[in-house]
Structures are given as structure tokens and as C-alpha cells.
Amino acid sequence: MYPYLFQKLFLLLPLAYQPPINEDGSLPNADWNFVQNGADWEGTCATGLRQTPIKLSVDSSLIVPLPRIFFGNYDERLNSPLTLINKGYTVEMAIPATSNGRKPFITGGxxxxxxxxxxxxxxxxSPVSRGAxxxxxxxxxxVEMHIVHRNVRYMNIAEAVNHDDGIAVLGIMFKIVKNPDRVYPGLKKIFTALPNVVEYHSEAELLESLTLGQLLGDLNTREFxxxxxxxxxxxCNEAVIWTVFVRPLPIPFSDIHKLWHLQDSNxxxxxxxxxxxxxxNNRPVFYRTNKGMSDF
Ligand SMILES: [Zn+2]
Structure with a gap:
């Protein structure tokens, strides 16, 4: 742990960074911001017994032979335009239909x-802290990437968040590497466009299209x-069935740098x-492994 942290700090030392958000103690103008790692907006969050995020570990999970996640239309090219939006607390890309007129979807798990x-x-x-x-x-x-999906039973996200089976999110982890040995074309197209959405509420179109599957690279999707x-x-609606993949994908240092420079409403x-x-709260967490099990 420490050697890695040291290596990471060493890597960052030569670079000068702006101070963390709201270091002067001023309150943000937006409705809510992540002033203290999400600790400041409980008042606007639903409270209940199935909140996210939580710690995940094999030892505290039920190991079960769940079906693997099936990815529908994940290999179909998404229709243009693909637009990145700086939302002030994250950067987001809405997912349009694919070239076959359908939307990518998931089932399984x-x-x-x-x-x-x-x-x-x-x-x-930040340059000195991890953010999954x-x-x-x-x-x-x-870094943690979320691909948000809506149950087809519901008309839109606004309706889906009111149902306990309304939303399914895939969580994909990233680990900073200095010299990546692989490039993921889909992710590269998104990260290349980040410098065009530095300011709050700015939007930028990706120059080339991609498939949603390209965002997963060579991720092991059988272990989650x-x-x-x-x-x-x-x-914070309790409407989400989470699927969090275990293995991180590598993210080049130059790409994560672009995330750190995006700006909020201030x-x-x-x-x-x-x-x-x-x-x-004693919730069951299920762990699917591809070790020693036949492929479901
Ligand atoms: Zn998220």
C-alpha cells in the first residue's frame, strides 16, 4: 500500500495544482456540491436501509452461481451526436439509440x-486521493465509471427512480497507470473531449462514434x-440494482489529469x-466468480 502511495505522490510532485474545492470554506452556489466527499448533502438525500456506496469484499458476500451479465446491442455503433456535458459535479454522456435503431441494454445477474x-x-x-x-x-x-440503465417497464428515468427495481447501474473501476500497455478506443474518445467541457454546463460533441462495449475494453465481466x-x-433514491465489476481497467495518468481539471459552478x-x-444494514451482497464454476 505505502510503496504504491509513495510512487503516486512522487509522480505528482512536479506538477502544480489548484487548491481543493472550497478550501476557503465558502459555500457553493449550486444546490449541492461534494464539499466533503458527499458529507454535506444528507439533507437532500433520501434516507433508508439500502443506501450506496458500501464496502464490498468476498468474505462478507454470498458466493452464488448467478448468470453472467448479458450485453445487448453493446457492440452496435451509437448514433451521433454523442455529447459530453459538464454537470458541475460530474461529466456525463447521454446514450442514444444504436445504428440498428435500438438502445443498448443489459440483463442477467x-x-x-x-x-x-x-x-x-x-x-x-484528486492528485492526492482516490475517488471510486x-x-x-x-x-x-x-476512478469509478457508472453506466446507468432503466428498467424497460418504466417510461423514463424520472419514473424509474420511484421503483425499487427501476434502475440498474454497472460500476467499472479504473486504476492509474503511468505507461498503459493498452488503449481503449471508446474511452479514449471520451477523454480526448474532456478539455472541451472544462466549464460548468459546457457541452461538446465527440468527433467519432463508439459502441458502449468499447467503454468496457477487455474487462472481465464475469466476476462481479x-x-x-x-x-x-x-x-439517493433506493431504486438501484448495482453490479460492480471486480477488476479495474488501467487509466493513463494523462487522462485522469483531464478529470481533475473539470470545473464546478463556482x-x-x-x-x-x-x-x-x-x-x-445486513443487506445481502452477492459475489459471482468465474473460478471453479461452469459458465452460466
Ligand atoms: Zn455515479
């Missing part, structure tokens, strides 16, 4: 029925944790935009 993809966004840390939301085996990874939780931004860099850990 704990999911009953189909969930269509709605949007992608990211949670990250879920902890996996006591490790907080550098899954449990019932909530959104991690207000109103012109401060968006940093540590993850919510603090929530009580598990």
Missing part, C-alpha cells in the same frame, strides 16, 4: 427483465458484486466527487 442504457458518468478523486465510490476488498480505486442500493447523488475543480460510505 440479479436483474429480472431488460434494462436499457441511459447515460455514462464518472466519479474521481465502492470499496473492493478495502481498496478505493482511482451485485446488491440492492441507491443512487449516490440526490435524491469555477473550482471538481474533486473527490464520490459519496461517503453508507451502512450496509
Amino acid at each position: 440479479l436483474l429480472k427483465g431488460q434494462y436499457v442504457a441511459d447515460g455514462v458518468h464518472f466519479h474521481w478523486g 465510490e465502492h470499496l473492493i476488498d478495502r481498496t478505493r480505486h482511482d 458484486y451485485t446488491y440492492k442500493g441507491s443512487l449516490t447523488t440526490p435524491g 469555477g473550482n475543480p471538481i474533486r473527490n466527487n464520490y459519496r461517503e460510505l453508507q451502512p450496509r
Whole structure:
């Protein structure tokens, strides 16, 4: 742990950074911001017994032979335009239909029925802290990407968040590497456009299209944790079935740098935009492994 941290700090030392958000103690003008890692907006969040994020570990999970996640239309090219939006607390890309006129969707795992993809966004840390939301085996990874899906039973996200089976989110972890040995074309297209959405509410179109599957790269999608939780931004509705993949993808240092420079509504860099850990309240967490099991 320490050698890695040291290596990371060493890597960062030569670079000068702006101070963390709201270091002077001033309150943000936006409705809510991540002033203290999500600790400041309980008042606007629903409270209950199935909040997110939580710690995940094999030892505290039920190892069950769940079906793997099936990815529908994840290999179909998404229609243009693909637009990145700086939301002030994250950067988001809405997911349009694919070239075959359908939406990408997922099923399998704990999911009953189909969930269509709605949007992608990211949670990250700072030059001196990691920013994933879920902890996996006591490790907080550098970045967590969320692909948000809506149960096809419901008309839109606004309706889906009012149902306990309304939303399915895939959580994908990233780990900073100095010299990546792989490039993921889909992720590269998104990160290349980040400098065009530095300012709050700015938007930028991606120059080239991509498939949603390209955001997963060579991720091992057969190994995951899954449990019932909530959104991690207000109103934190308890409507989400979470599927969090275990293995992190590498993220080049030059790309995470672009996330750290995005700005909130006050012109401060968006940093540590993850919510603090929530009580598990004896909820079952299921762990699917591909070790020693036949392929379901
Ligand atoms: Zn999220």
C-alpha cells in the first residue's frame, strides 16, 4: 500500500495544482456540491436501509452461481451526436439509440427483465486521493465509471427512480497507470473531449462514434458484486440494482489529469466527487466468480 502511495505522490510532485474545492470554506452556489466527499448533502438525500456506496469484499458476500451479465446491442455503433456535458459535479454522456435503431441494454445477474442504457458518468478523486465510490476488498480505486440503465417497464428515468427495481447501474473501476500497455478506443474518445467541457454546463460533441462495449475494453465481466442500493447523488433514491465489476481497467495518468481539471459552478475543480460510505444494514451482497464454476 505505502510503496504504491509513495510512487503516486512522487509522480505528482512536479506538477502544480489548484487548491481543493472550497478550501476557503465558502459555500457553493449550486444546490449541492461534494464539499466533503458527499458529507454535506444528507439533507437532500433520501434516507433508508439500502443506501450506496458500501464496502464490498468476498468474505462478507454470498458466493452464488448467478448468470453472467448479458450485453445487448453493446457492440452496435451509437448514433451521433454523442455529447459530453459538464454537470458541475460530474461529466456525463447521454446514450442514444444504436445504428440498428435500438438502445443498448443489459440483463442477467440479479436483474429480472431488460434494462436499457441511459447515460455514462464518472466519479474521481484528486492528485492526492482516490475517488471510486465502492470499496473492493478495502481498496478505493482511482476512478469509478457508472453506466446507468432503466428498467424497460418504466417510461423514463424520472419514473424509474420511484421503483425499487427501476434502475440498474454497472460500476467499472479504473486504476492509474503511468505507461498503459493498452488503449481503449471508446474511452479514449471520451477523454480526448474532456478539455472541451472544462466549464460548468459546457457541452461538446465527440468527433467519432463508439459502441458502449468499447467503454468496457477487455474487462472481465464475469466476476462481479451485485446488491440492492441507491443512487449516490440526490435524491439517493433506493431504486438501484448495482453490479460492480471486480477488476479495474488501467487509466493513463494523462487522462485522469483531464478529470481533475473539470470545473464546478463556482469555477473550482471538481474533486473527490464520490459519496461517503453508507451502512450496509445486513443487506445481502452477492459475489459471482468465474473460478471453479461452469459458465452460466
Ligand atoms: Zn455515479
